[in-house]
Amino acid sequence: MKPLSKQIGSTLNRVDGHLKVTGAATYSAEYELPGMSYAVLVGSTIAKGRIKSIDARAAEKAPGVLAVITHFNSPKVPGFTPTGKDPSQPQTTGGRLKVFNDDKVRFNDQPIAVVVADTLERARFAARLVKAEYEQEKHETDMAAGLRQAFVPTQAKKNPKSGVADYVRGTADAYKTGAVKLEAEYVIPTEVHHPMELQAIIAHWEAPDRLTIYDKTQGTMATRRDFAKEWGLPEENVKVIATFVGGAFGNALHSWPHESAAIIAARQVKRPVKLVLTREQMTTMVGYRPHTWQKIGMSASPDGKITAITHEATGQTSSYEEFTESTVQQTRMMYTAPNVNTRYRLAALDVSTPIWMRGPGEATGAFALESAMDEMAHLLNLDPLEFRLRNYTDKDPENGKPWSSKFLKECYQMGAERIGWSKRQLKPGSLRDGDWLIGYGMGVGTFGAHRGSSKANVRLLPNGTVVLQSAVTDIGPGTGTAMTQIAADTLGLPPEKIRFEWGNSEFAPAPTQGGSAIVNTVGPAVQEACLALKEKLRTMAGASNAAFASARKEDVVFADKYLTLNGNDTARASYADLLKQTDGGFVTVESKPNGENGQKYSMYSYSVHFAEVRVNPLTGEVRVSKLVSCADAGTIVNQKTAGNQMKGGAVGGIGMALMEATHMDDRFGRYVTKDLADYHVPVQADAPAVEVLFVNQPDPHVNALGTKGIGEIAIIGVAPAIANAVFNATGKRVRELPITPDKLV
Amino acid sequence: MNQFQYVRPSKQQAAIEAVAKDANATFIAGGTNLVDLMKRGVMAPQKLVDINRLPLTRIDHDPGKLRIGALALNSAVADDKQVREHQPLLVQAINAGASAQLRNMATTGGNMLQRTRCPYFYDTAMPCNKREPGTGCGALEGINRMHAIFGFSDKCIAVHPSDMSVALVALDATVLVSGPRGDRRIAFADLHRLPGDTPEKDTTLEPGELITAVEVPDNPFTKHVSYHKVRERASYAFALVSAAAALDLDGSTIKAARLAFGGVAHKPWRLTAAEQFLVGKPATEETFKQAATVAMQGAKAFKHNEYKLRLAPNTLVQALKNATAA
Amino acid sequence: MNNEPDLPPSHDEARRNFLKQSSLLTAVALVPAPVVQAATAELDERVAAAIEKVPLKLEINGKKYKLDVEPRTTLLDLLREQLNLTGTKKGCDYGQCGACTVHVDGQRVNSCLSFAVMHDGKKITTIEGLADGDKLHPMQAAFVKHDGFQCGYCTPGQIMSAVACVREGHADSEAEIREYMSGNICRCGAYTNIVAAIQEVKNGGQKV
The missing domain is CATH 3.30.365.10 (Aldehyde oxidase/xanthine dehydrogenase, molybdopterin binding domain)
Structure with a gap:
């Protein structure tokens, strides 16, 4: 067989390049769902205080408006129940903002209402009609004052x-x-991250206890965990899809109020809700x-x-x-x-x-x-x-x-x-x-x-293509491409025969993309999963073929339609035959860092x-x-x-x-x-x-x-x-x- | 954004009448500023009169002057052979503004009429006398690093953002206007106004008046020109300060000069005293520095824009150096 | 309503619509803020929808569309939210990033800063219309080869802008490309690779 050029260290073009240059790559706000509605956030105009009243009447009557949700009428979010601490006291360890949960304003442009309508234009217009009255308190945003009261974390x-x-x-x-x-x-x-893609989410309650979100996040698993917890759902009832992420640079490492708001809104209007932040809101509410x-x-x-x-x-x-x-x-x-x-x-x-x-x-x-x-x-x-x-x-x-x-x-x-x-x-x-x-x-x-822990799963298809799936996201570094290369080298296959799929919480669990750790972490999982696949297939082939039974997994070679052995290409086991066995070509592997080396x-x-x-x-x-x-x-x-x-x-x-x-x-x-x-x-x-x-x-x-x-x-x-x-x-x-x-x- | 009526008259007079008769109507041309402001709720016209298909796009060079139709796109003007030949300063200024895409949308008339980029004007949750008379000037005691050092009032310290207008005021342009009561000509220097007690009024145009063209008289400033724009990145940003400089040189002696600042006042800021100072003097850095001192007379800074008192004269010196070397 | 400005003949339909709107408004004695008033007066939904829309003809990527749109709908939102042409991106919505760049009658513009109705009768090309079937446009191929992107979100705008940049004759030097491509922000910072892609296309002599 013709030796394959090594992929690791090469200049392979991005595996998703074609999708990105043709406009076919689908980002969070770009999924089409029947009955889509549009949500627009209304932000506070004070930095600290209490919301005395919100006049939503005009907005509610505006054409196409489906709901105006504020803390006065928000559906109860189970995860927002008070923990027993005095909520009036500021607690810097208090956790994420619980949107529409109380009358407190904690920063300027904090979401105080979300308007949902049948079109984007109507939602945007109606959001301007919402008027709030506040009881303002003295705020402090000046770093000089903050420095005088600096504290140990x-x-x-x-x-x-x-x-x-x-x-x-x-x-x-x-x-x-x-x-x-x-x-x-x-x-x-x-400084503000300002990725080119505005933070966006489509929230869709597929059933009263099943939530799917198409969300701009760097970690599908972490986002799933956050919102499952927020709604008191088993994690497997929440599905997070983030196939393409239009840059993030860290600002999608956290779950933010607009995501909670969209999920609340979708719950209320019983339709899929799309919420895309404005560029101003990218400054005020999604980190910096x-x-x-x-x-x-x-x-x-x-x-x-x-x-x-x-x-x-x-x-x-x-x-x-x-x-x-x-x-x-x-x-x-x-x-x-x-x-x-x-x-x-x-x-x-x-x-x-x-x-x-x-x-x-x-x-x-x-x-x-x-x-x-x-x-x-x-x-x-x-x-x-x-x-x-x-x-x-x-x-x-x-x-x-x-x-x-x-x-x-x-x-x-x-x-x-x-x-x-x-x-x-x-x-x-x-x-x-x-x-x-x-x-x-x-x-x-x-x-x-x-390097953290990660799983990876890998499956051989009858046509000789190998599909890997990981919940990891690719916010731009080319994770999908790197993993394809690692798999290609490990399996001895050309990259065209590898399909690495990512960005879905239902794939093999993987960590959030951040801290320069993804290739370090998911790379070994992919490598080990591919080696495990080789060994599994060798063993399976070995059941009826002595040459495979006595071979080492390193010698397993993937030919076009069959498995063979290095130096013995008369030993053959066709993919079609191998894959007749239940789940024959499927392996999941968990890869963990070497604790000893870390020490x-x-x-x-x-x-x-x-x-x-x-x-x-x-x-x-x-x-x-x-x-x-x-x-x-x-x-x-x-x-x-x-x-x-x-x-x-x-x-x-x-x-x-x-x-x-x-x-x-x-x-x-x-x-x-x-x-x-x-x-x-x-x-x-x-x-x-x-x-x-x-x-x-x-x-x-x-x-x-x-x-x-x-x-x-x-x-x-x-x-x-x-x-x-x-x-x-x-x-x-x-x-x-x-x-x-x-x-x- | 509010819903509005949209009309697209095919005749100039109909467009003028449509706006003149309705206080809540406004013209829309390129839309690069108006659409932006409407999205943010800063402007909310109830009727838009789309003038884009009026025949006002021609650029002609007649004996003694260049005539640019009000709907000639910024990119078309900057790439026009006649403009490049007769008014290179204008070309530099236009190309210093915005981006290639925006210059493909923005029109000559619209560029002049763009509104300030003051962040207090843009944020409806902030006070701004220009947006909402009587609410106060947010910038006066606020963040005013981008703001005016000339010609401001205690009602407004915003600056005009156009680059093109800085060149036009330096070049003694004239604006041709058509209105419900007929046509008139406005010296470019008189088009924009200072804020005074009515900062909501950017210009001296009357309701319903439509800019139809701008004329720039021929001049000897076809070689030694420079538009130097200092901004916080290399392109696609509004000016901290910009300076337009045009020189007519006889050897190294200055026969005539045209100078203006951008980013320093509520209108493009012509520097006639500094121009006079330069006449007959040698084109040296020393002369330029003296002229810059003249140019800065009457300047006054606020808390965050004190740097403009140094940056503006230096930028003028740089523009004059560039112009001399051109 | 004889005080309505005249409209070109092709806009008879629009005219009728406006007239209809005006008479409707007169009928319910609401002047002059149609929608705010419609909103507060709880006008019937269907009536509200009818008076809010005007007819619009566009040719997008070679396909002819006959549409009814609200005048306040931007070209960008029309493409993304109504026609499912999501290749054109919304990065800022204020003309400050270039992600929404499309060609209108061959010229690159920010689709976020104009109302769709203003382009009645015009030809729009978006990223979806650039390739020749499965064959990538040379600029698309060059972006893949030179890795002129990372996250890919600004990429359609970059490519539409790059094609126009070459066509306009503003790609003669690296410095000129950098200046004339400055209206397209890439926060991932793939700028050097974008310049390399444009230079390859420009120097390759292929038809763009």
């Missing part, structure tokens, strides 16, 4: 070993007595990267060895739900330093709950740490790359464990060479091209190489980003002219999609560095930057030709594939690389993102 109080608990290695705050000392504050504003204040204290010896780092961070959360992230993690393990301590606090404000946004806290934290590294290198009159090399660590300083793999030095070298780091001048403002100053900067990113090694992915920027000193305009991202992410399953993912992270980092910010009018507790004209994300003209380099060395311990994860490290470290390059170009250090022209003129 409950999670940290309960568990001192928690990642958000205080950490000390050596002496706390030792930087204060260091030889060369730096103390600086860094601020990241509230929290406004975060940070302070870094750092000291070093004159020869460039870090002696101490203190990293403090306070992130914003809502008044009703505690959101935490790993903002200070990179500081604990990135550089060798005898004295390191971190403190992480929360500031509860009258806003909706934040949620992880790409790279999440680590990207926020890396802005502070990697900016401080650049500042210290400048104080020491050292090249920032050289400074990092002098503080490189061969084992994890947080716990003393060896790294499962670490090719960070290779990244430094490859990236520096490609950007032309040697052109960088130590003295800021030294390079100029006409009206533009030129600068170079770098930033490092790291993220845990996480023995510290597992991380790494990225190094090098930026070349051009700054107009007159107008403060900044253009990223070149960006090189180099990653140590273990085995690269697909060079094309992985490269694309890295480029996308870099573009996200450009947004973070140069333009992304919300502005809140604290008098009203209401955002003034709610759409894509006011909240800027990078456009085509902002994106340089990002060059991506992969070390592409398998990690021997995370899983058998050798993968470590890409999604987060693609953005972590990009923003500081750009900020550092702006400093190198201009001598101006901007410690509060984004670096807009007003901060440079």
Whole structure:
């Protein structure tokens, strides 16, 4: 037989590419159901208080309106029953917002009513007719006030070993007595995910106790669990479909009020209900990267060895739900330093709950740490790359464990060479091209190489096609394509013979897509399921064929219509015969991480980003002219999609560095930057030709594939690389993102 | 959005009458701003008079002037050979605005009449005297980083968002208007108004008046021109500040200049004093900086837009440098 | 109702509809806000529907449609919610993202920012009408080859815009492509690959 080219590591086109370029890929709001109705949310116009009354009469009488639901008339949601705690007291650990459950307003634009009509236009019109009266209370949305009342997260109080608990290695705050000392504050504003697809759901009660939702979510299983619990249903009675997800970047990691509202509405009107958020509502009610204040204290010896780092961070959360992230993690393990301590606090404000946004806290934290590294290198009159090399660590300083793999030095070298780091001048403002100053900067990113548990099932069809099914979603990285490649290599089949199906809670359970963990986790499950299928088929064939009975599963070969053996193609078992047995070609496998390895090694992915920027000193305009991202992410399953993912992270980092910010009018507790004209994300003209380099060395311990994860490290470290390059170009250090022209003129 | 009556007259006079007779009627051309505002409940006309099929799309260069029909699309104007030849500053300004798709929809007349992008104007839950007279100016004591530094009042500090209009005011354009009481011509500088006590009125047009064309007189500014727009990303964003600069150079001496700012006032902001200052002076950065100082006389900032006091003059200097080098 | 503005002959039907609306409104003495009034006065549903709609003829992807639509229905919502042509995407609904880009009489426009009735008699091309049967348009094929997308949601708009960009003659350099494609936001950040796809089509000399 003709040997197949290896798929893992190839540049296979996306398996769903054809659907995406023809408009045939179906996203959540695009399913056609008979009797569809349309829901539009009405939001509060105050940030805190009590709803005194809602006048829905005009809306109810408007043409085509099927229902106007508020807390006055909402059907009872079993999962919303009070837990016995005093509901009048703010409880940041209280959990998700229970929509239409009480008269409390907890943030501006909180859903206070949902209008359902037979057409979208009518629902939208009627929603404008709903009028509410409030008893307003004094709200607090100002981060400065939040900082004054910052508190230790409950999670940290309960568990001192928690990642958000205080950490000390050596002496706390030792930087204060260091030889060369730096103390600086860094601020990241509230940033919004703004995926291109608006958050959307179609809720359909197929029976009084059976719910199907077509929902924009990163985790079909998690969403199923949330809404089964909300309605007191067995999980198997709730079906979640999320085949195509139009970007998310973290904001579909949580279940949000609009989803509850659509399900309530569908219950009430007894028809399928489609609810698509507006772009403004994408800002106000489905999460964001929290406004975060940070302070870094750092000291070093004159020869460039870090002696101490203190990293403090306070992130914003809502008044009703505690959101935490790993903002200070990179500081604990990135550089060798005898004295390191971190403190992480929360500031509860009258806003909706934040949620992880790409790279999440680590990207926020890396802005502070990697900016401080650049500042210290400048104080020491050292090249920032050289400074990092002098503080490189061969084992994890947080716990003393060896790294499962670490090719960070290779990244430094490859990236520096490609950007032309040697052109960088130590003295800021030294390079100029006409009206533009030129600068170079770098930033490092790291993220845990996480692997969870996952199942996968696989079935051989009589025509020789192998179908795999997983509840996992593919929000854009190309999960379906990577899994197809892994299956193809494991089975020795061309990718056209593999069909990987995803995005349905009824498929084999898989974790939520997030934390760069999907290939690490679902990949091994697919691999093991395919191996199990081989073994099962071999055994089955072996029942009547001695050659198969004595063969190893590794020798099993899938031919066009029959199974055969490597080196013995006279041994044949036709698929048709094999599949006569009940469920003959079906295998489900559960794959779990190797706990022992997890205990023995510290597992991380790494990225190094090098930026070349051009700054107009007159107008403060900044253009990223070149960006090189180099990653140590273990085995690269697909060079094309992985490269694309890295480029996308870099573009996200450009947004973070140069333009992304919300502005809140604290008098009203209401955002003034709610759409894509006011909240800027990078456009085509902002994106340089990002060059991506992969070390592409398998990690021997995370899983058998050798993968470590890409999604987060693609953005972590990009923003500081750009900020550092702006400093190198201009001598101006901007410690509060984004670096807009007003901060440079 | 409310339901509305939709009519599409085939004759200009019928369109004018339809709007003139009905206080709740309005013209719709490209719709790129009006549809947006209607979706958000900021505007709620009860009758839309679609003028798109009126024959107002021609672009002609007659001796001494360029005449652009009010319904000529922004993209058509920017790509037109005559416009490129005679009014390159206008081309740069148009192409600095919006996106290729929007420029395929937006018309010359509509672009001038677009309304402010002030977020308080756009959010019906916020106070705004322009949207709802008497409710107060949300931006005055609020988030005002995008707002005016010239010509504002305590009723309104919004800015006009059009790029095209900045070039037109610099180039001494004239707007041709047809209304229920006949035709008239308005100097471009007099089309938009300052907010004063009635910020709800953006322009000096009377009810039912329809812009039919804009005329730009021939000028010597066919080479040394620049429209420099500073925004928070490289394209597809409204200006923090923009500057239009057109120079007539005799060697390195400035014979004449046309200058205007965008993003600084309730109307495109012509800089005649700075223009006068430049005449007869050498085209050097030093001269440009002095002219920028002249241009900034009378500017005043609010809490969040103080940077515009530095950015505006610098942007003007950059535009003048670009124009000189062009 | 002699004060109604005149309408082109092809809009007789629309005219009749308006007249009908006007007389209906007169009959129930409701002026001048038809719908708010209809709403608050609890007008009969069928009457409300009739006065709210106007006839519309469109040719979409080569197929002729005779429709009755509310004037307030945008071209985007008509495509997605009434004609099940969901390839055209809603990303912002305000002309700020480009996901809804379609061609109207060959020109790329944001379908979210115009009312469908304004396009009466025009030819619309959406992503569903770009391929020649099963054969992908060269731009579609180039997007697959260069991986010009990730989540795929902005992709139909990007491709419609890219085809127009080449046809307009605005794809002569990388810088020009970047500027003239800036009206299509890709939050996944596949911009570099999109440029590569457009350059391949532009330089490949295939008919677009």
